[in-house]
Each structure stands twice: as C-alpha cells, then as structure tokens.
Amino acid sequence: MKITEVRLGKISVPLRVPFKTALRSVDSVEDVVVEIHTDTGHTGYGEAPPTGAITGDTTGAIIGAIQDHIAKSIIGMDVDDFEDVLQKVQKCVVKNSSAKAAVDIALWDLYGQLYKIPVYKLMGGARKNIVTDITISVNDPETMAADAINAIQRGYDCLKIKVGVNPKLDIDRLAAVRKAVGDDVCIRIDANTAWEPKEAVRILNGMQEKGLQIELVEQPVKAHDLEGLKYVTENSYVPVLADESVFSPEDAVKIMQMRAADLVNIKLMKCGGLYNALKIVSAAEVYGVECMLGCMLEAKISVNAAVELACAKKIITKIDLDGPVLCSEDPIIGGAVFNEKNITVSDEPGLGIKGIEPGKIQYL
Numbered sequence: 001m002k003i004t005e006v007r008l009g010k011i012s013v014p015l016r017v018p019f020k021t022a023l024r025s026v027d028s029v030e031d032v033v034v035e036i037h038t039d040t041g042h043t044g045y046g047e048a049p050p051t052g053a054i055t056g057d058t059t060g061a062i063i064g065a066i067q068d069h070i071a072k073s074i075i076g077m078d079v080d081d082f083e084d085v086l087q088k089v090q091k092c093v094v095k096n097s098s099a100k101a102a103v104d105i106a107l108w109d110l111y112g113q114l115y116k117i118p119v120y121k122l123m124g125g126a127r128k129n130i131v132t133d134i135t136i137s138v139n140d141p142e143t144m145a146a147d148a149i150n151a152i153q154r155g156y157d158c159l160k161i162k163v164g165v166n167p168k169l170d171i172d173r174l175a176a177v178r179k180a181v182g183d184d185v186c187i188r189i190d191a192n193t194a195w196e197p198k199e200a201v202r203i204l205n206g207m208q209e210k211g212l213q214i215e216l217v218e219q220p221v222k223a224h225d226l227e228g229l230k231y232v233t234e235n236s237y238v239p240v241l242a243d244e245s246v247f248s249p250e251d252a253v254k255i256m257q258m259r260a261a262d263l264v265n266i267k268l269m270k271c272g273g274l275y276n277a278l279k280i281v282s283a284a285e286v287y288g289v290e291c292m293l294g295c296m297l298e299a300k301i302s303v304n305a306a307v308e309l310a311c312a313k314k315i316i317t318k319i320d321l322d323g324p325v326l327c328s329e330d331p332i333i334g335g336a337v338f339n340e341k342n343i344t345v346s347d348e349p350g351l352g353i354k355g356i357e358p359g360k361i362q363y364l
C-alpha cells in the first residue's frame with residue numbers, strides 16, 4: 001500500500017454557542033482535513049484544528065508544514081513500513097504538532113484498513129464505549145448556571161467548567177453552577193493557564209471549603225511554570241491535571257518524575273498524533289498516573305482518533321471528547337457514534353470514516 005497523494009481541504013462547522021475560555025473565544029470549528037491516497041485505492045482521513053492560542057499552529061502553518069515538509073517526506077513510502085512512516089512524520093520538521101497529528105491519524109486509518117482491524121483494537125482494545133463530559137464556557141455566573149442546566153437536560157452528568165476570565169468571579173461561578181445542578185453531577189474545572197500559583201490555591205481551597213466538590217482542576221497556572229504547577233498540586237485540596245504543560249512524551253515524563261501534577265491530559269494535537277500519545281500512555285502506566293483524553297475544538301475525524309485511543313487503554317480514566325457535540329452539525333460520514341455523552345467506537349477497519357458530506361469540504 002504505497003502513498004501516492006496527500007490531499008488537503010478545509011471544513012468549517014458552526015458551534016451551537018460561542019466557546020469561551022481564558023485563552024480564546026470562537027464561534028466555529030475550522031479544521032484542515034487530510035486525505036492520504038494510496039496505489040491500492042484506499043483513503044486515510046486525518047484532521048487538525050488551528051488552536052494557535054495553545055499549540056501555536058495556525059491554518060496556514062498546518063497547511064504549509066504538510067505541503068512543504070510532511071507530504072514530500074512520505075509520498076512513495078509503503079504504509080506497511082508503518083514505524084518508518086510514522087517516524088518520518090515526526091522527524092521531517094520540528095514542532096507543528098497539529099500538522100503531524102493530522103497526518104499520523106490518516107496513517108493509522110490506512111494501517112487499520114490494510115490489516116482490516118479497527119484502530120482501537122490495534123492499540124489495545126480495552127472497551128467499546130466511553131462517556132464524555134461537556135464544556136461550559138466562561139461567562140457570568142448566571143449564564144453559566146443556565147448553560148449547566150441545559151447540559152444536564154441533554155443528559156450529561158459531568159461538566160467541565162471554564163474559569164479564569166476575571167478570577168474574582170470564579171468561586172461565584174462555581175457556586176452558581178453547583179447550586180443549579182445539585183450534588184450528584186461531577187464538576188471539573190479548567191483555568192487554561194489563567195491563575196498565579198498562590199491565587200490558584202486560594203481559589204481552589206475556597207471552592208472546596210464552600211463544599212463545591214470539584215473533581216479536578218485543569219492547568220491552573222502558566223504552561224512553562226512547572227514549579228508553580230507542583231506548588232498547586234501540593235497545596236490545593238483539588239487534584240491537578242496538567243494540560244498546556246504537557247505536549248510531548250518527554251514533557252509527560254518530566255511532570256510525572258517531578259510529581260508536578262496528579263493527572264495528565266493527552267491531546268493528539270499537542271503530542272503530534274497517536275504514535276506519541278501511545279508513548280505518554282506507556283509512561284503513565286509505568287508511573288501509575290491516570291490520564292484524561294481531551295480534544296481541542298475539533299470535528300469528528302480527529303476526535304474519532306482520540307476515541308479509538310481512549311477505547312484502547314484503561315489508564316485513560318477521564319474523557320473530554322466533546323468537540324463534535326459542541327458543533328451544530330456533523331459533516332463527517334462514518335466513525336464513532338456520538339450520542340450526547342455516550343460515545344461508541346466504530347468496529348470498521350481503521351477509523352471507519354467514509355467521507356465528508358458533499359459540499360462541506362473546500363479542497364485546496
């Protein structure tokens with residue numbers, strides 16, 4: 001199965017409501033779609049969003065990295081030389097984790113098709129069903145309480161609450177949400193790097209002293225501030241999950257060795273795809289650190305690849321794969337079934353993606 005062409009396109013999917021975090025505010029998912037074609041007539045699908053505020057990757061940079069470096073390096077290679085092709089993707093250009101992830105995902109899709117096996121079974125095959133949380137954007141406390149009730153009415157029982165814009169409001173935000181949804185709903189929060197370490201401990205312990213039952217906090221402090229992250233981990237009542245601080249497997253190992261966080265959030269767009277995500281998973285298994293499988297604002301092709309990984313590995317105990325359910329439509333045909341919080345992985349070979357709705361992709 002030789003790679004003959006790497007074709008790129010763009011999709012744009014409106015969100016149900018604007019997505020607002022401490023780092024950015026957007027109204028739609030804008031993704032680069034990758035199709036890898038082969039001499040056997042197979043197509044592998046991948047996808048990457050331009051999450052510049054977190055990865056530094058813009059649409060133009062994703063397209064440029066793939067066209068100028070990655071595609072040139074892998075065209076003509078045989079997908080059956082899988083390790084060689086995956087390593088070529090990682091090594092032909094530095095950084096550019098989202099571009100690498102998009103191509104890596106498409107290659108796993110092809111490799112699964114070659115051996116007629118779903119990707120989650122190739123990687124471990126632990127389970128077929130997972131349950132995701134849903135994200136509530138940061139707003140004023142009343143709006144967030146109303147959004148939380150709406151999520152509960154859609155059937156979600158775990159909410160990921162964004163905080164960190166005007167941190168003075170954060171305890172009031174969580175108090176309003178907890179009051180609105182009651183005690184049985186799981187609430188996790190994500191500060192997206194917004195707080196200083198001492199401020200984080202004060203806010204988090206203030207929340208727990210009020211009985212708000214926060215399950216975990218994601219990335220309370222700046223990405224590079226591992227000492228600050230460790231300070232929060234050691235001094236707050238709330239378990240800490242590292243997100244923006246963990247891109248590569250090396251980052252993950254460092255955080256685990258330092259005990260700078262209690263958990264890590266694996267995202268394919270940060271680590272460059274499934275090849276490196278599996279290394280983070282292995283490190284987590286060795287250190288006994290549970291993982292979240294998360295996503296950026298992404299449509300269903302790349303989130304589908306994350307579903308495959310989450311269904312393969314039991315060390316992944318927290319699921320934040322709500323990209324597709326935040327969208328107002330799903331232009332992707334095939335793949336995992338997203339029924340609100342319940343996600344069922346596809347049993348088709350590869351990723352099970354059949355294509356994109358006609359007219360929904362703009363080829364370059």
Ligand SMILES: C[C@H](N)C(=O)N[C@H](CCC(=O)O)C(=O)O
Nearest residue numbers: 051135294295296297320322323
């Ligand atoms: C969409 C997902 N639930 C999420 O919140 N991801 C964010 C970053 C998403 C983005 O800005 O595109 C996170 O976990 O930090």
Ligand SMILES: [Mg+2]
Nearest residue numbers: 190218219243
């Ligand atoms: Mg996060």
